[in-house]
Amino acid sequence: MPDPEIPVEISHLRKVLGGRPVLDDLSLTLRPGEITALLGPNGAGKTTLIGCLLGLLSVDGGTVRLWGEDATSLRAETRARIGFVPQTMTGFTWFRVGELMAYLSRYRARPDDTEDRTWEDWAALDPRARIKTLSGGERQRLAIVLALRFRPDLIVLDEPVASLDPQARYDFMRLLPAYARRSGASVLISSHIISDLQDTSDRFIMMRHGQVMLDMTAREIAATVRRLSGPPDAGWNLDVIAAPGAAPGTAQGAEGVWVRGWHPALDAAAAAAGHAMLPGDIERLFLALTR
Structure with missing residues (x-):
């Protein structure tokens, strides 16, 4: 029976794109309150794995379950427990920053502790600025705010810091572990900047050719x-x-x-x-x- 307490259970996942297996019999479990680094070279299947995990891509074999539910048919209240930051933010360019936050708040309740402005303060965005005028780094900061300000129980980040300047990246990687542990969230973060992950991640999953080559905690590796x-x-x-x-x-x-x-x-x-x-x-x- 699927465990409703486990955020992510992936079993024998297979995904074929263009006639080529991109994910090949991949299995892994994400545990509550754990920060997991997902590493792999280009073409390893990391982004495809995230797409299947979020139910954005169908699977060709195996199962993906979030809190015991099939990823492709999550209940609305289950989907609201997920915060996703893509590699680049697109769309909503006609909104102002403050307008978009207010608009999305109508569809997703904010926790009771509304005084917690961790991510808004870090992003330091002008709420009057139109999204189409933001730089790439500013849009990425906005994407992070939109994903995390509602305190999700599962945070999925696909190359979240690639377009950030060094100071913003440093501050983000310092804030994320403290924030996740304070809220009890599970985090899956994919990044090519391994130095950012070494001191913040509890566990490391290394992929190559659609398969998991290594899955160990930081303590086990050390x-x-x-x-x-x-x-x-x-x-x-x-x-x-x-x-x-x-x-x-x-x-x-x-x-x-x-x-x-x-x-x-x-x-x-x-x-x-x-x-x-x-x-x-x-x-x-x-x-x-x-x-």
Whole structure:
């Protein structure tokens, strides 16, 4: 039975576009109150996955459920629990900023704590400005405000900071985790700017060719993932997850061998074997898994 307490349950998802499988037997679950980073190179299927998750795209196999409901037939009250920020905001160009906020408020109730102006204050937009006159970064700030000012329980962000200036991006990535944890929301954020995600995300999902290559929490990566200068001893019982420049499990490439299942007792064994050993770095691990 689907769990109505789980924000997102995706099982064996398959999506074909142009005769090519863009998502191939993909399964994942998003847990309440968790900030999840969705990483992958261009063409990995991230935006397609988000489209299926939101019910904007039909699926060719598998299931996508939000709080136990099929994503393509959500009740209005369930859909109102979702806040979505696309890569770029389009439409509504004839509105003024304040007019659009007031207009959308008629269709979506704002929580009781109306004094919380976190996102309006961060965006610092002139409510009298017409949307068609806003810059790309200003439109993106508006999209974020429109998605988050109603305190959604599930926040889905597709490259939300790509068009923001450095200060706005820094402030956003500082505010988002505090805001999400204060409200108890679950967050799925897709971004190519990995440095923005390393210190804010609880969990990392890395995709390639429509499949999940790695799904681990930040703590698990820090504790159990290591980069070795050469292949590990078979007796160490480690999983080789990436060996750049070579097929996994065969020989190391220029970047060494990435392993999972490390524990402190192996530190001495690695040193005795002459291995240089470095802790798991999110950006280097992502490059090793997706190149």
